[in-house]
Amino acid sequence: MTTVVMLTAENPSGELVDSSQPLISIEDQGLTRGDGVFETMLSSNRSVRKLDSHLARLANSARMLDLPAPDNQALTSAIALALDEVETGPQTVVGEEHVVKIIISRGTPEAGPHCWVTAAPAPSSTLDQREHGVAAMTLPRGHDPAEDGAYPWLLTGAKTLSYALNMAVLRYVKKQGADEAIFVTEDRRILEGATSSVLVARVENGVKTLLTPEPNHGILPGTTQGAIFTAAREHGWELGFGPLYPQDLYESDGVWLASSVRLLAPVIRLNGNPLPVDKGLTEELLSYLAQG
Amino acid sequence: MTTVVMLTAENPSGELVDSSQPLISIEDQGLTRGDGVFETMLSSNRSVRKLDSHLARLANSARMLDLPAPDNQALTSAIALALDEVETGPQTVVGEEHVVKIIISRGTPEAGPHCWVTAAPAPSSTLDQREHGVAAMTLPRGHDPAEDGAYPWLLTGAKTLSYALNMAVLRYVKKQGADEAIFVTEDRRILEGATSSVLVARVENGVKTLLTPEPNHGILPGTTQGAIFTAAREHGWELGFGPLYPQDLYESDGVWLASSVRLLAPVIRLNGNPLPVDKGLTEELLSYLAQG
Known part of the structure; x- marks a missing residue:
């Protein structure tokens, strides 16, 4: 199961959501047009490698797509929340590496862009x-x-x-x-x-x-x-x-x-x-x- | 509001779903990777223009992406269901044109590819x-x-x-x-x-x-x-x-x-x-x- 933290208007630094339920509108332009940007990172021991480089590239990608500039402080909090969840649960494996992603989608025409963070164990095929x-x-x-x-x-x-x-x-x-x-x-x-x-x-x-x-x-x-x-x-x-x-x-x-x-x-x-x-x-x- | 017909295992020819609710998993690869194919068509008086050409191009796109071959009969039924809904509702405008889309997404790694049809009034900016x-x-x-x-x-x-x-x-x-x-x-x-x-x-x-x-x-x-x-x-x-x-x-x-x-x-x-x-x-x- 992937842990998902959504950055919302009520919780701009992110809130845990249940990823076993559908979370995305069928009219989200991230889905209908691939219209959004992302970064994929590696974390171990609750620390994301070279987070600054990823946030810099994310900001550049967002700028090129005319998406709102990412809020790095909020994203850092959201990542911490996701890692707290995956690294303290009952199934935590000490030292396990996790894939952390940030996605910014253009969202629906009505609601506009939105952003979320996911964390999941690194796939063994990659390791x-x-x-x-x-x-x-x-x-x-x-x-x-x-x-x-x-x-x-x-x-x-x-x-x-x-x-x-x-x-x-x-x-x-x-x-x-x-x-x-x-x-x-x-x-x-x-x-x-x-x-x-x-x-x-x-x-x-x-x-x-x-x-x-x-x-x-x-x-x-x-x-x-x-x-x-x-x-x-x-x-x-x-x-x-x-x-x-x-x-x-x-x-x-x-x-x-x-x-x-x-x-x-x-x-x-x-x-x-x-x-x-x-x-x-x-x-x-x-x-x-x-x-x- | 967009009308959405999902082709599901229970209803392979499609069932109406409520598009005001999130319908898509946050791990759908159509969303995370833009990994899917689509066609956009025009309908008027419950008839989609050059449906055969669109279905042929969709099949070609699906083949190029190693997605399952679309079931044209099921899609035709799903489109009819969507158009029944948009052209018979209380807000129906006689002769109004509709944009009909077919989307095939690779879906989540667990559930695999899925397909849906949407219908909505043609935007006035396009007309x-x-x-x-x-x-x-x-x-x-x-x-x-x-x-x-x-x-x-x-x-x-x-x-x-x-x-x-x-x-x-x-x-x-x-x-x-x-x-x-x-x-x-x-x-x-x-x-x-x-x-x-x-x-x-x-x-x-x-x-x-x-x-x-x-x-x-x-x-x-x-x-x-x-x-x-x-x-x-x-x-x-x-x-x-x-x-x-x-x-x-x-x-x-x-x-x-x-x-x-x-x-x-x-x-x-x-x-x-x-x-x-x-x-x-x-x-x-x-x-x-x-x-x-």
């Missing part, structure tokens, strides 16, 4: 990816999303509820026996995963370099990638920003998919072929996240 | 567009959607609930004083409206030609455009399929935006400049739709 790695496959993105970046009406960089394409991609790669897609341009340049950022490590002559595809307006800025890069630099890593091609992945010392709940999953196969795997590097990069 | 015309503005689409057409995982051509971009575009153009956007490629080739197809008429030496941008996998096939083209050909029009540029619109004998509820709205201004308007042609094309 497995962190532990055992993932099989990825490259898929053409059709066009380079950088082409869209100059036009704010295309919402590039906003994390919206309109996620049907990402879900279709995951279904597609699963049918092919893979866990995640890595989007590439027509000239095979690496972009990002369907639900993750791509990280690549190179170790040469004692110099460790961490790379990710060149940031541009066409790739959603990854909060996990950002956190790892900041920490890695402090620990003496060189940082690099693409371009990266599949060859670079095969010739690397490690490839990972980074996202908020998965954290860091080593890519162990690409298009069915083995990739270099280095448990020591995975543990090192994960330890940076634990400190953050 | 106004038919009567008084629209101001349109061209907006770059960023990339040519034909680039995406070869890749089924990108869902090009499926009508999904992930409509946040289209809604953002409408908000953007309204701030600029226009009613609708006409997407163009980087080289200014006309694609489609944000929620409509683009039709252009040319009359030369007694020969009437109706044009629309070249169909490809990047443009949603318009059921209204299709119906008008079929009828126009039967009435002796030549048909043409782009490429079209803004110049072609300025040098035409009439430009329209076609969509299921709007039917056919003359574009009276493009980027603030007047376009040729011919009421006779509008009436002629509308009359073809009335026969269909």
Whole structure:
């Protein structure tokens, strides 16, 4: 059961609601138009990782969609209320990780936008990816999303509820026996995963370099990638920003998919072929996240 | 108030539900991921226009998203039930047009996909567009959607609930004083409206030609455009399929935006400049739709 905290006019900092009952109007534009924004976060021991980065990205997404600016104080209270509930109930597992989401929907035309927070145990399938790695496959993105970046009406960089394409991609790669897609341009340049950022490590002559595809307006800025890069630099890593091609992945010392709940999953196969795997590097990069 | 008919396990052909109450789970993936498909149709006198075309496109959308194939007989019954309700109530206005929608959502992970039909009076703002015309503005689409057409995982051509971009575009153009956007490629080739197809008429030496941008996998096939083209050909029009540029619109004998509820709205201004308007042609094309 997912714990749900609704931010309401009566309780702007949120109130627990019963998610076993229908809670959403059939005319909610989050439903009828995918018209809303969201963030997905990871919490453990009642603390949400890099909450500030998520709130900043949420505010940016809301601004791009002309939704009201989120009230960060209210959201922080609502998250605390949700975590109190999931971490103190009779079924609490000590140390269990939780997925925390914030959703802002445009709501019905009459009532207008509304916002809620959910919390639920992190799915074991995701935790497995962190532990055992993932099989990825490259898929053409059709066009380079950088082409869209100059036009704010295309919402590039906003994390919206309109996620049907990402879900279709995951279904597609699963049918092919893979866990995640890595989007590439027509000239095979690496972009990002369907639900993750791509990280690549190179170790040469004692110099460790961490790379990710060149940031541009066409790739959603990854909060996990950002956190790892900041920490890695402090620990003496060189940082690099693409371009990266599949060859670079095969010739690397490690490839990972980074996202908020998965954290860091080593890519162990690409298009069915083995990739270099280095448990020591995975543990090192994960330890940076634990400190953050 | 919108009339809602839910297709349920107990009533596979639909049952009336009270849409003033929340009906949707907060974990419905139609809401959390825009993961579902829909069709919007127009009815008058209890008859939905070109229902077969809509059902065919819905089936195609569902197939592209790996959703269960819609049961057309059940949907037809559900639509009849909804129209019975809206066209026989105490507030019925004789001859009033209604917007009828079918939505298939992926539902919750536990309960799976579900489907419903809604019916509500056609908004006067849309009917106004038919009567008084629209101001349109061209907006770059960023990339040519034909680039995406070869890749089924990108869902090009499926009508999904992930409509946040289209809604953002409408908000953007309204701030600029226009009613609708006409997407163009980087080289200014006309694609489609944000929620409509683009039709252009040319009359030369007694020969009437109706044009629309070249169909490809990047443009949603318009059921209204299709119906008008079929009828126009039967009435002796030549048909043409782009490429079209803004110049072609300025040098035409009439430009329209076609969509299921709007039917056919003359574009009276493009980027603030007047376009040729011919009421006779509008009436002629509308009359073809009335026969269909």
